[in-house]
Structures are given as structure tokens and as C-alpha cells.
Amino acid sequence: MSSAKPPGDVGGAGEQLTTASVALAASGPRTDGRPRSAVRAWAWWLLRRVGLAVLTLWAVSVIVFLSTTALGDPVRAILGKDYEVSPERVAAISAELHLDRSPVERYVIWLGDLLSGNLGNSVVNGLPVGELIGERLTNSLFLVTIVALIMIPLAMLVALVSARFRGGPIDQTLQVINLTLAGIPEFVTGILLVALFSTTVLHLLPAVTVLPPGEMAWQRPSSMVLPVATLVLAIVPYLARILRANLLEAMDADYAELARLKGVPESAVLLRHALPNTLVPAVQVTALQLAWLLGGVVLVEYLFNYPGIGALLVDSVRNADFPVVQALAMIIAAAYIVVNLVADLLSILLTPRARTGMLA
Amino acid sequence: MGGSGARPNPGITRRRLLQFGAAGLALGAVSSLAGCAADPVGATTSRLLHGATGGGLKDTLDAHFPVTVPDIARVRNLYETLLRYSPEYEIEPCLAESWERNADATVWTFSLRRGVTFHDGRPFTADDVAASVLRMCDPEQPSAYALTISKIIDRESSGALDEHTYRMVLTSPYAVLDQTMANYTLGMVPADYDPDHPIGTGPFRYESFVPGQRSLFVRHTDHWERTADFEELVILDFADDAAKVNALLAGQVQSVDNLPRYLAGAIEEQGAHALVSESGGWTPFTIRVDQEPFSDVRVRQALRLVVDRQEMIDQAFSGFGRVANDLYAPFDPAYIGDELPQRVQDIDEAKSLLKQAGQEDLQVELVTSSGIGAGAVESANLFAQHARKAGIDVRVNKVDSSIFYGDQYLSWPFAQDFWETRMYLLQAEACALSDSPYNETHFSHPVFEQLIHDAQREVDDAKRRTLLQDAQRIEYEEGGLVVWGFKSHVDAYSDFVTGFEPVIEMPMSGFRFNRASPVDEA
Secondary structure (H helix, E strand, O other): OOOOOOOOOOOHHHHHHHHHHHHHHHOOOOOOOOOOOHHHHHHHHHHHHHHHHHHHHHHHHHHHHHHHHOOOOHHHHHHHHHHHHOHHHHHHHHHHOOOOOOHHHHHHHHHHHHHOOOOOEOOOOOOEHHHHHHHHHHHHHHHHHHHHHHHHHHHHHHHHHHHHOOOOHHHHHHHHHHHHHHHOOHHHHHHHHHHHHHHOOOOOOOOOOOOOOOOOHHHOHHHHHHHHHHHHHHHHHHHHHHHHHHHHHHHOOHHHHHHHHOOOOHHHHHHHHHHHHHHHHHHHHHHHHHHHHHHOOHHHHHHOOOOOHHHHHHHHHHOOOHHHHHHHHHHHHHHHHHHHHHHHHHHHHHOHHHHHHHHO | OOOOOOOOOOOOOHHHHHHHOHHHHHHHHOOOOOOOOOOOOOOOOOEEEEEEEOOOOOOOOOOOOOOOHHHHHHHHHHOOOOEEEOOOOOEEEOOEEEEEEOOOOOEEEEEEOOOOEOOOOOEOOHHHHHHHHHHHOOOOOOOHHHHHHHHHEOOOOOEEEEOOEEEEEEOOOOOOHHHHHOOOOOOOOOOOOOOOOOOOOOOEEEEEEEOOOEEEEEEOOOOOOOOOOOOEEEEEEEOOHHHHHHHHHOOOOOEEOOOOHHHHHHHHOOOEEEEEEEEEEEOOEEEOOOOOOOOOHHHHHHHHHOOOHHHHHHHHOOOOEEEOOOOOOOOOOOOOOOOOOOOOOOHHHHHHHHHHOOOOOOEEEEEEOHHHOOOHHHHHHHHHHHHHHOOOEEEEEEOOHHHHOOOOOOOOOEEEOOEOOOOHHHHHHHHOOOOOOOOOOOOOOHHHHHHHHHHHHOOOHHHHHHHHHHHHHHHHHHOOEEOOEEEEEEEEEEOOEEOOOOOOOOHHHHOOHHHOEEOOOO
16 A cells, blocks of 8 residues: 555566567467468457456456455444444445345346446445546546656656766766655655645645545646655656666667667667667556556545545445445556556557567 | 745754654755745635544435534534533533423423524424434434433424424433433434435535535524624545644645644644643443453452553643543533542552452453544553553454454453543443443443433432432442543644634534634734
């Protein structure tokens, strides 16, 4: 819940995924030796990947369902102290959750509802889950989008500058800043930013998000500044270090050396030869970060009172509000799967060997 | 509304360093530049924003079933009760101007205040009272404070005598109905009440509400007592203490309830004020009197004697509280906790009691949870330290809130719970009788129960007091509760609002926001 760094070993994750996607791309049915049409090859690849995604989601749905029904007695968890004195409500909530049926039956009912877009009602307050989640999901997506638009170019820039002036004072300085920031948990960064810009030193920006009824987060741009800055500061150092390491590896490769021997200037070696070869791992690592941002920034949501889905998920788990937990878990799982699919697609497009392998 | 920016530069203190870590040093050293706070709301209407603690999807505006702290803040402003508790916790008239009972306290007659209107302009009448009472006394689902009367009310005979008189008839005598009717979950609503479009007589009327996030209320210009100075009231939920305090210091809210107690000093230096009020709230250790080894009264007394009560208040309540004497309801006129010998830590006595009981190497498990409220886990850990001095091995088992209040709630052998201010008889009904809904200690004492039942029927105040004091002595000698302290409410408000006063019954000046006024920034 608090770690700003999703798992994934530095630099390696991208490589493995790439080879996997290349292998996937290369393994279409081959009826004869002639190259297949590009459209058919791509369609086949997409079909396979979407099929896999659906299979994964189904597996996730089983896990989510099993783990939520194993949370203990939901009725007690919902009513807390009132369980003893409200038999009426106990019965009502049991009916809402179909607790009288077998788990298998409950799963089938639930999956059917999910597929028909009916997310059910919250057992805690009876409101439709879609209504409860809608606004918060939009706010979370908006936050992720803004952070992504800032973090990707910024991390790239830092990595390129570091790699270009490898070992020099600029690189050293950037490395120290990166390491320092990477060592501070994001909520601490947030607290410091609030103290600096909102409460203790300056009074320039709102400390928390206060949205009047019916307003969405983007209608209050000033209150977006600190949450976005906190997340950017949490992720950019991590991304920049990975990108820099990949760039340096490419700069030491034979082809870069050959380019230098042919008299290509160092900047061109970096931008024309090294950079394209490091894009694939960059895409993969960034994708994981984006998926994590959607639901994993609970502490930042708490600190800025930002109405996103992370805090809602925690609240719902605490209340054992099954329908909301299930819906959010499925949404977050779907986000991971979609983001990975897009990342793999980009990886193939950015890797000439894999691109042509599609048609081989 | 916006910050004036002309706040004195706060100096560096040890507390601030703790509060902000190294940032306190770095930032405190930077001289405070005059900036203008971003105004979070349009200053065209006067709007009071209050930051309430906790809340979530459980939030409700239902008059009779508030669950969370934000709920309580909201129902207090939407609805009013027939009687109410004054800031000093004495009963005073509210929607009823006067009330009387017959000789045996089976018939209670309430004369209603005239000229009271609901938020939609309709007059408040005795028919509304009748409907409200039926709703809160629903046998299937009674309101928390209506449990006792829901069992003894004669629904057929109770009702409106005329437009301004309501009569409640009971099937058995109940001498403290006035104490019951003054509680905040028994608000008066119109006969056609719909919780989705809530209407009451309170100083603010409903405008919009998002569970877990916020509510917007508009002042009720026809309020019988005092029309609010603020045109609008926004109550915001805060899941996080840091966010709540930051919002106050940044000028985005004007008041917050349940301030983390250790910050009370620090916020004074930053243009906000702590509001501290005594209360009767308590966070007891609950010992099952029907289970080995606790069924031996000597073991229970030993556990009561190992506690260093003042240290517990200093540590768990940051000093905001006062020592208690294993009895509850300190604001009840019959309270004798101050007259009985004050229990203090007495390790030798505790050891000798345990030796007599043959429990010299006692090992117990104490179940706690952060869900019990502020100070609970801290006091549990302290208890383990104190008990070790007497050779008792206490293993503190911290569980999640959903576990604590799950299947095993009310059957933990040794645990904790929390209660707010109540009168003695109402509290005993809730937790000390064998048929009480929340009898954590499984206390079941025939003489005690007889005293309580007699007191419920005793209309003579002096005689009732004697009965209640005898009951308290039994609990003091044999009960299963370790009541080590009464907490104080600690809330906070900014320079831009005034009118808050200490209130015993609940935090934040009793959430009576119609008494708050804006302060000109001149």
C-alpha cells in the first residue's frame, strides 16, 4: 500500500517482456513458406493477446471472488457494534449478498451481473456501485494522465542529460538528487510540499482537495498541483535511473563504438543509436508505473483528501463492502492488463526484429 | 476566508520538529513570506467549512441512525430533539418547552414549543413527534438511544393530545425518560420523513450529500432559537489526520474535530486555536467476569491496581483527560467515583491479591484494535508494561477493526471498548445488565440488577440517587471494567471563526455551528 516502487527488477523486466512478446509475435500458424499479409498477422496476434487477457481477467475474477467471500462474516463487519441489536438489517444485508446460496451459485450470479454491467449496490449504504465509483475513477484516471504527461518527458530528459555527460558534475548532481528523492517515501514528500507551499512557509496552494458538489478534480487546477508534484517526485527518480542505466549500456555497445569510430558526434550516437534501443524497456517500466498509479497511491489520496479509487478501496475493504471491493479489484486488474497489452504492442512496433518477425 | 498572510513567523520548537521532521527545521528557518492563500471557495456567500474525522461509505443522514463522526456532526445540524443536554450536561428544553410525568412515571406529557417550522416551511406539530417516536422505537430496528423505551412504550396509547401536546404512555414506569429523550439520535422529523431528502427543524437544511466525502447544508432562516450567521455549512470527511490539520492551517476549513491531541500546542503557533473540553468519554479495559481466571474477583482487582492511571492519560491521551476510578458517567448527579477511595497503582497489593488467588504467574491476552479509537492501542501497550511490574505477563494482541467488532466482539475475555458521555442509568442499561446489548464483561449480578430496575421506576430523585450509588459501589467492588480515565475533547478552529465553546456531551462545541460567527479580517 505504501511502496512507491512496484516490483520489477531494474532494466531486466523490459527485456524479458520483449522477448516474450517477440516469441508470441513469431509464433503464428504457418501454412506455407510465404510471408503472410501484415493485416492477418497483426489480427492473429491481437486475437491471441485479447484472448489471453480475457482468460487472465477470468482467473482474476475467481481469485477476487474467493478472497472477498473469505473476509469473514460480512454482515458483522458491516454492522459492527449494531450487529447484536438489528436482526432486521442482518437479514436485509444477507439477502442483498445472496448469503443463503452456495459459493458457486453466488459466483455465477455475480459474474453474470458483472458481464451485463450491473455492479450491484453497496451493502453499506445501498447506493449503486457504479454511481459510487464513477466520479472517483474519473478523478483517478485524470491524476494518472497528468502525472504521466509530466513524468515521461521529464524522466527521459533527466536520463538523456545524465547519459550524455556521464560521470561529469551534472551527472553526479542528478544522481545524488535522484537517489535522495528515491529514498523518501512519497507521503513524506507530500507532507514537505504541503508545509512549504500551503501551511508553514507560504500560503500559495490549497493543502487538500475540496471539491464542491458535482465538481470534478480538473475544475480545481490549483489543488491538483501538490498531489501531481508529489507523485512526479516519487516516480521520476526511479524511472530516470532505469533509463540512464539502459542508455549507458547501449552507449557501451559495439554498434555505438563503431559509430564513434566512423566520426559520428557523441550527441548523435546517444539520440540516433542508443536511444531507440532503450525505448522498449522504458515503455515496459512506464506501463507498470501507470497501472500502479491508478489504485496504488492511497497514501497520497489520504494526504490530499483526493477523491480517488485507492482510498475508496481501502474504506470498502475495511467495511467488508463486497460489491465495491469486487468492482474496484476488477477495474484495477483490467487496467494492468490493458496497459501491459499496449506496452507489448508498442514494444513490437519499436523492435525491428519483432516487427518483421510478425510477417516472417 | 483566504489567509491574510500576515501571520507571525512561528519559531522553532521541539514539538514542531517532531511534527514535521527535518522539514520543521528547514522551513521554520525560512522567514515566512507574505503570500495570499488560494481561496478555496467563493467568498460571495459566507460559508463555514468543517473537517470531520473519519467517515466513509457508511455515512448516512438518517436522523435516528448516525454511525460515523461526520454523521453525528450532520444530524446535529439537521435535526433537533425534544430535550437536549446543555454544554454543562444538564437537561434543558429544546423542541419541547416543558414536560411532566405522572406519579408513577408511566405517562409523560411534552408541551411543544410554538412557532417551530421544518426546513420546508411546514409547522412542527405533535403529530410529527408521534411519527418520529414510532420510527425511532421501531421494534425491528430501534435507534441506539431508544432501545429501552422501544421495549416499554405503549404504541397504541401514545400520541398527540392536541397540536402542541404529545403524550407518551409506557407499559412500565421509567423515571429517566427525560435523560433518554435528550440524546442526539432521537431527532424530530416530519411525519412523512424520507432519509433520502432529509427534513428537520435544525439550524441548517439539506442541500447535497456524498457519503464519504462531503455534505452541503444551507442555513434555516426560520430557526426558532438562533439563525446561523453563516449562510452555508460544508462538512468534509477526512480519512487522514495530517490532511485534516493541513486543511485547517491552509485556511481551507475553519474548524476540525478530534484533533490529534499531541498537536494541540503546535497549532496554536500557526494561527489556529485548540478547543479543549472535559467529557465523560472513556476507553475501558473490559474483563469477562464469567471466565477463568477473571471470575475470581481478586484477579480483577489486581488488574485494576496495576494501572498507573495518570501515566496512561499522559501517554495515551497526551495529558488531555482526567483520572477515573473504575466507574463511569462522571456527569451524573449520582456519580460517586470522586467520593470512593481513588484506586492508584499498588503493585504490592496487586501481587498479594494474585497470590491469594493462586495466580502468581498470571498470563493473559489483551485484545486491542486501532478501530476502538484514539489512545486505545497506546493504553493497551502501557497496561502490559504496568502489569509486568506485578509479574503479570500480558500479551497484547492488536487486531483489525473488522475482527475486533466481528464474531468475537462482546466475547473477548480481556479487551477494550469505547463509550461517550452518558448518564449512569442509561450507561448501565447499555453495558452492565445481563440483557444489555453491549455487556462486554458479562456482568450479571442479581442485587445490582434489582437496584437498576428499582431506579428505573423510582420517581423520587433522592431515593433514585441512593439506589444508583449502591449500584456503583457494587461495580466498584466487583465489576469487570477498568475505567482508568475520562478523555477530553480536543478540537481546533481558525482565526476566522468564533463562537465555539467547550461542550461536555460531544466534540466541536457540540457541533452547534449556528453559534459560530465569521471574524472580519480587518
